Amino acid sequence: MQSIAAxxxxxxxxxxxxxxxxxxxxxxxASARIGNPVLLPDPAAVVSGFxxxxxxxxLWTDVxxxxxxxxxxxxxxxxxxxxxxxxxxxxxxxxxxxxxLVIFLRPIPPIAWIPIAIxxxxxxxxxxxxxxxxxxxxxxxINSYAGGHAVQPEHLHAARSLGxxxxxxxxxxxxxxxxxxxxxxxxIGLGQSWMAVVTAELIAAHSGLGYMIQANRLALETGLVLVxxxxxxxxxxxxxxxxxxxxxxxLVPWKAR
Amino acid sequence: MSRLALAWSRSSSATDPAxxxxxxxxxxxxxxxxxxRFATKTGENVALEKLDISIAPGEFLALLGPSGxxxxxxxxxxxxxxxxxxxxxxIDDKPITGPxxxxxxxxxxxxxxxxxxxxxxxxxxxRMLRHGDPLGTARSFLALVGLEKHEKAWPAxxxxxxxxxxxxxxxxxxxxxxxxxxxxxxxxxAQTRSIMQDELLKIWSKFNTTVVFVTHDIEEAIFxxxxxxxxxxxxxxxxxxxxxxxxxxxxxxxxxxxxxNRYRSEIxxxxxxxxxxxxxxxx
Numbered sequence: 141m142q143s144i145a146a147x148x149x150x151x152x153x154x155x156x157x158x159x160x161x162x163x164x165x166x167x168x169x170a171s172a173r174i175g176n177p178v179l180l181p182d183p184a185a186v187v188s189g190f191x192x193x194x195x196x197x198x199l200w201t202d203v204x205x206x207x208x209x210x211x212x213x214x215x216x217x218x219x220x221x222x223x224x225x226x227x228x229x230x231x232x233x234x235x236x237x238x239x240x241l242v243i244f245l246r247p248i249p250p251i252a253w254i255p256i257a258i259x260x261x262x263x264x265x266x267x268x269x270x271x272x273x274x275x276x277x278x279x280x281x282i283n284s285y286a287g288g289h290a291v292q293p294e295h296l297h298a299a300r301s302l303g304x305x306x307x308x309x310x311x312x313x314x315x316x317x318x319x320x321x322x323x324x325x326x327x328i329g330l331g332q333s334w335m336a337v338v339t340a341e342l343i344a345a346h347s348g349l350g351y352m353i354q355a356n357r358l359a360l361e362t363g364l365v366l367v368x369x370x371x372x373x374x375x376x377x378x379x380x381x382x383x384x385x386x387x388x389x390x391l392v393p394w395k396a397r
Numbered sequence: 398m399s400r401l402a403l404a405w406s407r408s409s410s411a412t413d414p415a416x417x418x419x420x421x422x423x424x425x426x427x428x429x430x431x432x433x434r435f436a437t438k439t440g441e442n443v444a445l446e447k448l449d450i451s452i453a454p455g456e457f458l459a460l461l462g463p464s465g466x467x468x469x470x471x472x473x474x475x476x477x478x479x480x481x482x483x484x485x486x487x488i489d490d491k492p493i494t495g496p497x498x499x500x501x502x503x504x505x506x507x508x509x510x511x512x513x514x515x516x517x518x519x520x521x522x523x524r525m526l527r528h529g530d531p532l533g534t535a536r537s538f539l540a541l542v543g544l545e546k547h548e549k550a551w552p553a554x555x556x557x558x559x560x561x562x563x564x565x566x567x568x569x570x571x572x573x574x575x576x577x578x579x580x581x582x583x584x585x586x587a588q589t590r591s592i593m594q595d596e597l598l599k600i601w602s603k604f605n606t607t608v609v610f611v612t613h614d615i616e617e618a619i620f621x622x623x624x625x626x627x628x629x630x631x632x633x634x635x636x637x638x639x640x641x642x643x644x645x646x647x648x649x650x651x652x653x654x655x656x657x658n659r660y661r662s663e664i665x666x667x668x669x670x671x672x673x674x675x676x677x678x679x680x
Contacts, residue, residue: 294504297478300496302571303525312521316512394512394551 181363186370189363198352203371206337206348209265210379213272214333220273221280221329222322229288230314242281250275250336258344267344268337275336276329283325287318320395323387330383334376423489424574424607426452426475431484433470433633443632444470448484450626450635454574455605459618459625461664463672467633468611469579475609476502476577488575498526501568501606503578508564509552515539515563516548522571538566541600558589565597569604576601578610582617594620595649602646615668616652619643619660627667630675637667 164183171182181189193199228235253274257267291314299313341350349368356364388395433445445467452458460468473479474486477495486493488500496502501522509518516535523531539545542562552560561581568576582590594617601608612618618625622641629636641660643651651657 294506294508295510297476297496298502298504298508298510298567299521299525301476301498301500301502301573302522302567303498304521305525308525313510316510319512392512394553 178360178362181366185363186366189361189367190370193364193367199367199371202347202349202352202368203375205345206341206350207375209268209340209345209348210272210330210333210337213269213274213337214276214330216269216273217276217280217329217333218326221277221325222284225281225284226288226314226318229285229318242278246278246282250332251339254340254343257340263344263346265345268340268348271340271344272333272337276333279328279332280322280325283321283328284318287321287325288314290321291317320392323391326391327380327383327387330379331376334372334379338372422454424454425490426450426486426488426575426607426609427490428471428474428486429484431471431474431481431486433467433474433479434482445474445481446632446634448634452607452609454607457601457608457621457623458610459622460609460611460628461613461615461618461625461668462628462633462636463613463630463668463675465633465675466628466630466671468628470633471628472577472579472609472611475575476500498522498571499573500575500577501571501573503561503564503568503576503581505580505583509560509567511552513552514548515544515550515552515555518552518563519567519570522567526571528571534570535566538570539563541569542566542596556589558585558593561585561593562596565600569600569606572604573606575607575609578608580611580613583612583614590617591649597621598645598647615661615664619657619664620647620649620652625660625664627664628671630671636671639664639667 167180168182168184171177171180174180177185190199224238228238250271253271254267257270261267261270295313295317296309299309304312337348338350338353341348342354345351349372353365353368356362356368428448428450431445431448431450432443435442435444448467448471450471460471462468470479474481475488475493477493477497477500493500502508509515510521513521516532516539519538520531520535523534528534536545536548539548542565544559544562544566547555547559552563555563564581582593585593598621610618610621619641625639625641627636627639628634639660643654643656643660
């Protein structure tokens with residue numbers, strides 16, 4: 141098993157570090173030039189803000205709240221989208237019945253669901269689960285639906301000539317054929333869900349990273365707003381790496397290089 | 398469970414995969430007045446018309462002809478992938494209703510399941526038919542094609558020739574009375590192809606399976622087959638049966654013999670006529 145760090149060559153490391161250092165340098169210079177910590181605090185202020193939030197425990201509470209909502213909504217979306225997409229791919233009638241609905245609902249951005257989510261579910265966890273689920277649903281659904289059509293006729297013929305019945309055809313031929321597309325859908329869906337949770341919490345919650353950013357903006361604590369943004373960026377990248385690893389080791393190991 | 402599966406389930410633990418109970422002449426294929434027409438945008442495409450064919454149990458038959466002669470269509474009809482527009486087609490007097498374990502298939506491309514290891518690919522058939530010890534059977538068939546060291550590999554990591562050997566092992570692992578091969582070596586380089594042909598004959602001599610082998614390579618057809626069926630075009634069908642009376646076991650050197658040359662020029666002329674028909678349909 142090869143870690144991501146081991147795959148980076150010394151040259152890549154050099155450029156990566158140079159890029160980050162350059163960014164921090166520009167940030168520091170700009171902040172000194174502006175000279176107003178409400179508009180742009182310097183990186184040191186953000187780091188100290190990060191540790192103060194870490195020490196008083198509120199950062200951890202907010203991260204946990206956001207994570208719970210993302211993973212919950214993502215799980216709900218996956219459990220509905222994957223089976224539904226596969227069923228629609230296999231049953232022409234079900235596909236014809238539900239396709240117009242999907243085409244109509246898909247262009248509605250998750251943020252447009254927030255007012256109705258608040259009306260239906262109030263403020264707090266339930267509307268956030270709803271929004272993250274809506275955000276994750278369509279990428280997962282669209283990719284799984286395409287995956288359901290990805291099976292090669294030769295594989296079906298070969299399997300039947302080897303004695304496979306309908307059950308084995310589904311579990312051992314259709315499902316693995318669709319899996320690379322399903323995995324792609326899951327990866328995109330998780331990203332969308334993570335973006336949506338922040339939006340949802342800006343409006344429809346009293347906890348989580350989105351709420352924390354909003355609250356600190358009102359208090360003119362720009363440093364803490366930036367802490368929230370950085371944590372969102374880092375956690376999003378981390379989740380995408382973990383899911384990619386899961387995809388390569390568990391979902392589609394045969395595609396591993 | 399089919400009669401065949403029952404008969405062979407007891408043999409699957411044997412170390413030599415070729416040691417199985419005699420099949421008492423199974424694998425006879427009969428086609429009477431078979432026609433196959435496809436609907437197209439411009440009308441109707443007659444792929445096969447008035448085709449009669451009889452293939453004896455254990456015979457190695459090559460279907461040879463230019464593109465458009467319907468040789469692959471005929472193979473797909475025998476496999477049960479296609480249904481004839483009219484006429485009857487049977488294996489051992491039973492009508493063909495769909496792809497089934499009585500008929501193993503080796504395709505030109507993409508036939509292995511990429512999500513299964515090499516071993517699991519070969520074990521798939523024995524598993525589906527609930528033969529005892531599918532992994533043991535699969536290992537013995539992999540040894541037969543010389544790939545026992547690659548059982549854990551993903552198919553995509555093997556060369557084209559190795560993939561086709563796995564494909565042959567997988568198709569044989571259910572002991573089908575009939576083995577259908579659709580240009581299985583068409584994508585391989587000349588050297589590998591020649592070695593694969595030799596290997597195929599060695600394996601076939603152990604199993605006595607009926608083989609229907611589609612190719613457009615004249616030398617390949619003569620070298621492998623007991624009988625070469627030269628197909629005709631416009632509409633597709635059988636043009637001529639050529640019995641290949643070269644001694645077995647066949648050595649690759651037989652290609653240089655005079656008898657081989659005579660078959661080659663005879664068949665070359667037959668195919669040339671058919672190819673010209675496609676080039677100048679009016680004459």
